[in-house]
Amino acid sequence: MNKKRPVNLDLRTIKQPLPAITSILHRVTGVVLFFGAIFLLYALEMSLESQQGFDAAVSMMENSFFAKLIAWGLVSALLYHLFAGVKHLVMDLGHCEELESGRLAAKATLVAGGVACLISGVWIW
Numbered sequence: 001m002n003k004k005r006p007v008n009l010d011l012r013t014i015k016q017p018l019p020a021i022t023s024i025l026h027r028v029t030g031v032v033l034f035f036g037a038i039f040l041l042y043a044l045e046m047s048l049e050s051q052q053g054f055d056a057a058v059s060m061m062e063n064s065f066f067a068k069l070i071a072w073g074l075v076s077a078l079l080y081h082l083f084a085g086v087k088h089l090v091m092d093l094g095h096c097e098e099l100e101s102g103r104l105a106a107k108a109t110l111v112a113g114g115v116a117c118l119i120s121g122v123w124i125w
Contacts, residue, residue, distance in 0.1 A: 018106040025113075026084035029077040036074040068124055075120040080113035 008014065016024070047057040060067050087109045091097055096105040 017103070018110075019102045022084055022087070022106040022109050026081060026088065029081040029084070032077040033074065033081060036070070036077065039070050040074070072121055072124045075124065076113075076117040079116035079120060080109075083109050083112045083116070 043057050043061070046060075047054045061071065087096070087105050090105070091102075096102055
């Protein structure tokens with residue numbers, strides 16, 4: 001092995017291909033969903049505590065900008081994670097593994113995730 005080969009460790013200069021970006025976003029949305037479950041469990045616990053707790057949880061979700069923003073982020077992350085997961089399952093079955101079809105599948109995943117993000121934003125707000 002050539003020890004004098006150039007090594008580029010600056011990640012900002014490396015251009016990732018589109019399928020790699022969708023795969024990285026799939027992992028990021030998984031982490032967001034994992035930590036977002038804390039907010040969801042808090043709201044569930046508050047709503048199951050009593051009638052007043054349920055009313056407080058409903059009021060929080062209807063009136064708080066921050067709560068709506070978190071809910072929108074979690075729903076958007078869930079939908080993108082779903083689309084990217086389906087893409088990965090299709091690739092596991094042996095489809096869209098070639099370079100061009102992989103790029104097309106990555107574009108379709110990003111478009112579907114973006115549209116789902118916009119629709120969920122309209123639904124929540």
